[in-house]
Amino acid sequence: MAVRVGLALGAVVLALGWGAAAGAQSVAVTGLDGKTVQLASTDLAALPHQPVTLQLEGGKSEACEGVPLSLILARVGAPQGKALRGPEMADVVEVGAADGYRVALALAETDPVMRGDKIFLADRCGGAALGAGEGPFRLIVVGDGRPARSARQVTSISVRRLPPG
Ligand SMILES: Nc1nc2c(c(=O)[nH]1)N[C@H]1C(S)=C(S)[C@@H](COP(=O)(O)O)O[C@H]1N2
Ligand SMILES: [Mo]
Numbered sequence: 001m002a003v004r005v006g007l008a009l010g011a012v013v014l015a016l017g018w019g020a021a022a023g024a025q026s027v028a029v030t031g032l033d034g035k036t037v038q039l040a041s042t043d044l045a046a047l048p049h050q051p052v053t054l055q056l057e058g059g060k061s062e063a064c065e066g067v068p069l070s071l072i073l074a075r076v077g078a079p080q081g082k083a084l085r086g087p088e089m090a091d092v093v094e095v096g097a098a099d100g101y102r103v104a105l106a107l108a109e110t111d112p113v114m115r116g117d118k119i120f121l122a123d124r125c126g127g128a129a130l131g132a133g134e135g136p137f138r139l140i141v142v143g144d145g146r147p148a149r150s151a152r153q154v155t156s157i158s159v160r161r162l163p164p165g
Contacts, residue, residue, distance in 0.1 A: 025136050027121070030158040031076030032091065039072065041136050044123055047071055052120045054140050056147055063127075066120030066140055069093070069105075069157070070112045078159050081113045087161070095139050096156035103139060103149045107159060118142040121154065 025041040047067040054062040070080060079088045084107065091107035110119050120140045123130060130136050137154040144150070 027072075027137055027154055028156045028158075029072055029076050030156070031078060032159050032161060033077070035076065037075050039075070041123065041129075044072075044121065044137065049124075050117070050120065052122060052140050052142060054122065054125060054138070054147065054150060055144065062125045064120075064122040064125040064138075064140060066122035066124075066138075068112065068117035069110045069119040069121055069139075070117055072121055072157060073107075073110060073159065076159065078107060078110075080111055084108060084111050084114065090162040092160055092162060094156075094158045094160060095151050095154055096158070097151045098153035098155050101151050103151045105141075105149075121157075 026038045027044070028036050028038055030036045044067055048071065049065040049067055052064050052066045054064050056062065073093065074080060078093075079085075079091070084091075089108060093105040093107055093110060095103040095105065097103075105119065108114050118141065120142070122138045122140050123136055125134075125138075130138055134152045139149060139151040139154055141149045
């Protein structure tokens with residue numbers, strides 16, 4: 001009896017732990033209209049990836065794989081290509097991390113037509129899924145000479161219009 005209760009409790013604790021971990025493994029993507037879509041690790045894994053080099057400090061680099069940010073922003077209807085004009089030129093993308101770190105990008109920087117895909121959300125480096133301290137998602141901005149914009153543990157991606165004036 002005691003063993004059964006113990007086993008049942010253990011199963012509940014395991015399930016709760018698993019649920020919490022699974023809950024943490026998603027990124028909240030919000031469009032200009034304020035609507036948010038949660039992308040789980042599995043959703044991200046299903047999107048097309050490209051090889052991308054993460055340039056670290058001291059001349060070190062890591063071979064990663066990531067999803068172009070443009071594909072993720074398309075999920076929340078961010079204007080792209082010819083739709084990215086006029087007032088949309090004041091649209092920014094705020095990338096938030098678990099420790100409160102924030103990175104601002106211009107939406108135009110993420111546009112595949114304007115710049116070609118240069119900004120990625122990586123979920124694998126060195127042939128493996130990113131560990132807890134770095135992942136599960138890390139921003140990579142190709143061409144940055146310092147990795148200061150390469151936010152680790154990305155939890156949110158939001159498109160916003162800069163206020164007038
Ligand atoms: N979430 C988060 N990401 C971050 C930072 C941070 O403080 N928090 N620091 C940035 C800075 S300033 C640098 S130089 C790189 C360092 O990357 P590394 O820890 O993989 O060497 O991470 C960037 N990403
Ligand atoms: Mo840094």
